Amino acid sequence: MILQDFEKKIFKFIRDYKIFNKYDKILLGVSGGKDSMSLLHVMSKLSKTMGFEISVAHLNHCMREEADNDEAFVRQACWKLKIPFFSKKVDVFTYSKKNKVGVEVAGRKLRYEFFYETLRRLSYNKIATAHHMDDLFETMIYRILRGTGIYGLGGLIPIEEEITKPMLCVDLEEIKNYVTINNIEYVEDKYNYSLDYARNKIRYEITPLFKKINPRYKESFFRLAKIIWSYREEVKRKFEERSEISKDSLKLRLENDFFDGEIIRIAFLKFGKYPPNMEETEKIIKMRKGGVRKINGLSITKKSDSLLVKI
């Protein structure tokens, strides 16, 4: 099978970051927009080269008139490509109102809930979404503006637990070229136009200014993201080295270096809690021996050079 440049690029990215291997069973999140239709076509081709299995999950969010047509469109595309198709209808608006969360947040929550349900039902092991380099770069800027450390600055990650993003290495322009050249049909995902205020400002006002300063700004962001992904691996290794996990607590060995703060933040994430900010982290590190603190729902005790973190 001959791969096009676009497909080769994704293939290389998948190999470099060990995103998929031969025995994977991958659920693709496909809305029907050009991003996810590209994902569908590339993954369908690569499944033949690499040998993994794929199915498609589509959440019908009932958020606009065309929602049922979109579902039928993706179902049809899967039928043509001989790929199993699963869908579910959920009323995102109602959920959003009932739970008092934004439509964006509600949509994401319900989508991933559906993905995980389907994953378990099929005994699949990975979920793939169509996030691309423009999403990556926007997320990085958004995070810097809202406040982030180095770990969080990576933004979107190629592979983290079951969630994979094999298209982070291509940008929207390349996606547009790919669907045009290959006559790939897609639906206009009007949902995009309802992006929140910050995302809109970044996409339509800030990005053009970045482009004027450096037409290749996206590559700068992508390169930095790659360095941070590798930094995250280092932080995780340090966490493994310095932590001991028991039933309801975590013992962290402090080594009085830069990573003390990073492993404390990971400990909070392990318990599903919001990590302390920089100043709070500093305070934890500087706690006196025998001291106890309660932070974001976790109780922390200092014993000689270790921290005991408990729910």
Added chain:
Amino acid sequence: MILQDFEKKIFKFIRDYKIFNKYDKILLGVSGGKDSMSLLHVMSKLSKTMGFEISVAHLNHCMREEADNDEAFVRQACWKLKIPFFSKKVDVFTYSKKNKVGVEVAGRKLRYEFFYETLRRLSYNKIATAHHMDDLFETMIYRILRGTGIYGLGGLIPIEEEITKPMLCVDLEEIKNYVTINNIEYVEDKYNYSLDYARNKIRYEITPLFKKINPRYKESFFRLAKIIWSYREEVKRKFEERSEISKDSLKLRLENDFFDGEIIRIAFLKFGKYPPNMEETEKIIKMRKGGVRKINGLSITKKSDSLLVKI
């Protein structure tokens, strides 16, 4: 002596980052603009509290009609505050043309040359410049757009060798308030208006958009910078641990972790050479044993788990 909030903030920053101590002899770079006139007043006050010595260096760049008046203005201010004043006249335009470098680059080069000359002549040990939080944030954005790793993302650094920047913790608005409240006179540093294209775009077009997304965006950048300054310390520690320096070469021990790349880049900086980019660094790490490469003027040999770097 009672310190104002603005002065206290700088005092705390100086202590937190160990920028100055009692026995320091500090040369202040003062152009006469509001930033450096604030530096002059704060440092004059702190010299009495902390006990260090200060002098002022002013480069008359001959770039506009008012240059001689600016020099006289700073001289007068120093005379009033009883602070030794040193100046030098240099024709930046002529230097810029002769050496085919931009006026900004020429100005910076000549300024620091003059600072170091004066530093040595007085047997002083530190130089202080008036860079502030807006400069820090602009530099960070500029670097990300042009391409940077984590190390470089820190932008401006509170203390690096002789150069110190004690005002990175305050922004332009706070500086404006400080000069207004204290009736500190300053010259309009029109030089600022000749900023290069990228800086102008960042300052006058991108910044207002950032502000709309998060009015406290500067604090987000500042917090990230602080994390990266601490990261830089970690990288330097790793370099110390893993390097052996001899007359004309450097031996680096590779440990197959994230820091291999960072210590290789520092090695290049040690020899005053431009560091390799990410892809080149990866290639160096993956060199086969016994292999030799020549990169940016340095010759690199791989021996078991070490790299030998030579001029």
